[in-house]
Amino acid sequence: YYMAGSFPDSTDEYLEIVRLNPDLSLDTLFHETGYFRSKINGANCRLMDVNTTVEGKILCAGYGWDDSKYFSFLMQFNADGNLDKTFGEEGIWISPDTSEFIFRKLAIQNDKIFVTGEFKLSGLNSAVPIMGFDLQGVPLNDFGINGLMTTNLSTKQEIGYDIAIQSDNKIVVTGIYKLGLNQNELFTLRLLPEAINDSIPLQVDNTVITIYPNPVQSFTITVDMELGRSGNVNLDLLDITGKTCVHLINDTYFEEGSTTFQLSLPETLSSGQYILQLTTAEYHFTNMLIIL
Numbered sequence: 001y002y003m004a005g006s007f008p009d010s011t012d013e014y015l016e017i018v019r020l021n022p023d024l025s026l027d028t029l030f031h032e033t034g035y036f037r038s039k040i041n042g043a044n045c046r047l048m049d050v051n052t053t054v055e056g057k058i059l060c061a062g063y064g065w066d067d068s069k070y071f072s073f074l075m076q077f078n079a080d081g082n083l084d085k086t087f088g089e090e091g092i093w094i095s096p097d098t099s100e101f102i103f104r105k106l107a108i109q110n111d112k113i114f115v116t117g118e119f120k121l122s123g124l125n126s127a128v129p130i131m132g133f134d135l136q137g138v139p140l141n142d143f144g145i146n147g148l149m150t151t152n153l154s155t156k157q158e159i160g161y162d163i164a165i166q167s168d169n170k171i172v173v174t175g176i177y178k179l180g181l182n183q184n185e186l187f188t189l190r191l192l193p194e195a196i197n198d199s200i201p202l203q204v205d206n207t208v209i210t211i212y213p214n215p216v217q218s219f220t221i222t223v224d225m226e227l228g229r230s231g232n233v234n235l236d237l238l239d240i241t242g243k244t245c246v247h248l249i250n251d252t253y254f255e256e257g258s259t260t261f262q263l264s265l266p267e268t269l270s271s272g273q274y275i276l277q278l279t280t281a282e283y284h285f286t287n288m289l290i291i292l
Contacts, residue, residue, distance in 0.1 A: 001019070001020040001021075001022075001024070002017060002018070002019055002020075002050045002052075002058065003017070003018045003020065003050075004016070004017045004018075004047035004048070004049060004050040004060055004062070005046065005047055006045065006046040006047065007037050012039070012044055013044040013045065013046060014037045014038060014039055014044075014045060015037070015038055015039070015040070015045035015046060015047045015060075015062055015064075015075075016035060016036065016037045016047065017035065017036050017047055017050060017058070017060055017077070018034060018035040019034060019035070019081070020034070029080065029081075030079075030080065030081035031077075031080070031081025031082065032081070036077065036081055039064075040064050040073060040092065040094065041064075041094075042066075043064040043065060043066045043071070044064055044065055044066070045062060045063070045064040045073075046062050046063060046064070047060050047061070047062040047075075048061055048062045048063065048103060048104045048105065048117075049061045049062075049103075049104065049105050049106050051106055051107075051108055053108055053135065056079050057076050057077065057078065057079075057084055057087075058076065058077040058078075058079070059074065059075070059076050059077075059106065059108065059113065060074065060075045060076070060077070061073075061074055061103040061104070061105065061106040061115050061117075062075075062103060063101065063102040063103055063104075063117070069100060070100050070101065070102055070120060071094060071095045071096075071100075071101065072094075072095045072101035072102060072103035072115075072117065073092055073093060073094045073095065073103070074087075074088060074092070074093045074103070074106070074113070074115070074133065074137055075087075075088075075091060075092050076088070076091055076137065077091070086136065087135075087136060087137040088136075088137030088138075089137075092137075093133070093137040093138075100119065100120040101117065101118070101119055101120075101129055101131075102117045102118040102119075102120070103115045103116075103117045103131075104116065104117035104118065104159070104160065104161055105117065105160065105161060105162045105163050106163065107163045107164050107165050108165075109165035109169070111134060111135055112132055112133070112134065112135075112140065112165075113132065113133040113134070113135065113137075114130060114131065114132050114133075114163055114165060114171060115129075115130075115131050115133075115163065116128060116129060116130050116131075116160030116161075116162075116163040116173050116175070117129060117159065117160055118158075118159045118160065119150050125157060126157045126158055126159065127150040127158060127275075128150065128158050128159070128160040128173060128175060128189070129148060129149070129150050129160070130148075130149045130150070130160070130163070130171060130173060130191070131143075131147050131148050131149075132147050133147060146288075148288060149191075149287065149288070150275065150287070150288065157177070157178040158175060158176070158177055158178070158187070159175050159176055159178070160173045160174070160175040161174060161175045161176065162174045162175070170190055170191065171190065171191040172188065172189070172190045172191075173188070173189045173190075173191075174186070174187065174188045174189075175187055175189075209223070209224070209225055209226075209278055209285055209287075210223070210224040210225075211223050211224075211276060211287065211289065212224075214288075214289055214290060215289075215290035215291065215292045216265070216289065216290070216291055216292065217291075217292045219264060219265040219266070219267050219269070219291075220262055220263070220264055220265070221262065221263050221265065221289075222260065222261075222262050223235070223260065223261055223262070223263060224258070224259075224260050225254065225258070225259055225260075226257065226258045226259075227254055227255075227256050227257065227259075227280065228256065229256055229280075229281075230253070230254065230255050230256040231253070231254070231280050231281045232251045232252060232253050232254075232280070232281070233249055233251075233252055233253075233254050233278065233279070233280055234247070234249055234250060234251055234252075234277075234278070234279040234280075235247075235248040235249035235263075235276065235277070235278045235279075236248060236276075236277045236279075237265065237269075237274055237275070237276060237277075237289070238274060238275040238276075238277055239272075239274060239275070245266075245269065245274065246265070246266055246269075248263050248265075249263075265291070269291055270291070271291050271292055272290070272291060273288055273289070273290055274288070274289045274290075274291060275287070275288060275289070276288075276289045
């Protein structure tokens with residue numbers, strides 16, 4: 001049995017994974033003590049989930065924090081409790097300093113790892129991240145942008161608490177909306193397997209949105225949109241912190257069905273990652289856009 005969590009002392013918090021024998025005693029064959037306890041780069045850390053691969057490796061997901069930011073990480077151990085140095089960098093993958101991710105749950109199927117949790121934006125707002133890796137801890141280059149997709153389901157704080165991969169490779173995420181003090185609603189999101197590439201539409205039910213090219217160099221993007229229901233549409237471009245950079249479409253009515261149009265982005269935008277946020281009465285999508 002494996003247990004993952006944290007070990008707090010008076011001032012700090014350490015990530016910890018414990019392996020138990022069937023009688024619930026410590027298995028001292030694991031890291032010689034029965035447990036592994038550490039920080040990452042001196043920051044407080046917490047493990048949130050643990051799973052095993054078909055090769056018998058032990059994979060953990062968690063997050064850490066210091067005075068200024070959150071970060072997420074994956075760690076992989078060999079069966080003896082030592083870090084698997086072939087995974088990530090010396091056994092650990094750590095999110096970039098500016099990502100503000102919190103990994104909460106992981107799933108493994110075939111040759112892929114998927115994680116979900118919380119992607120902090122501005123203020124108390126957050127989106128649901130879904131990130132894909134290969135079994136060596138490298139973000140998938142055919143999943144979203146640099147291995148990451150984010151999907152907002154409302155304008156409130158959203159957190160993914162569980163993730164699973166169906167036998168047909170559809171990705172299912174469950175979690176909660178935080179609507180206010182002690183007011184939460186549950187959600188279940190299922191992504192089609194063909195929606196994991198940034199050149200293929202993001203599809204939920206019968207509404208499909210495709211935005212290309214991505215990355216973009218000419219400050220002009222093409223939007224292919226198929227709405228399952230007529231209604232008003234808003235399309236905004238946000239920076240990575242969730243701050244609105246420009247309103248691309250402002251409460252404009254579109255008929256049900258397919259439409260294609262081009263939009264110009266301000267040439268004053270700096271190179272980097274942005275968030276495209278499309279809102280209708282029924283749906284609220286986000287996707288990453290890279291400007292070169």
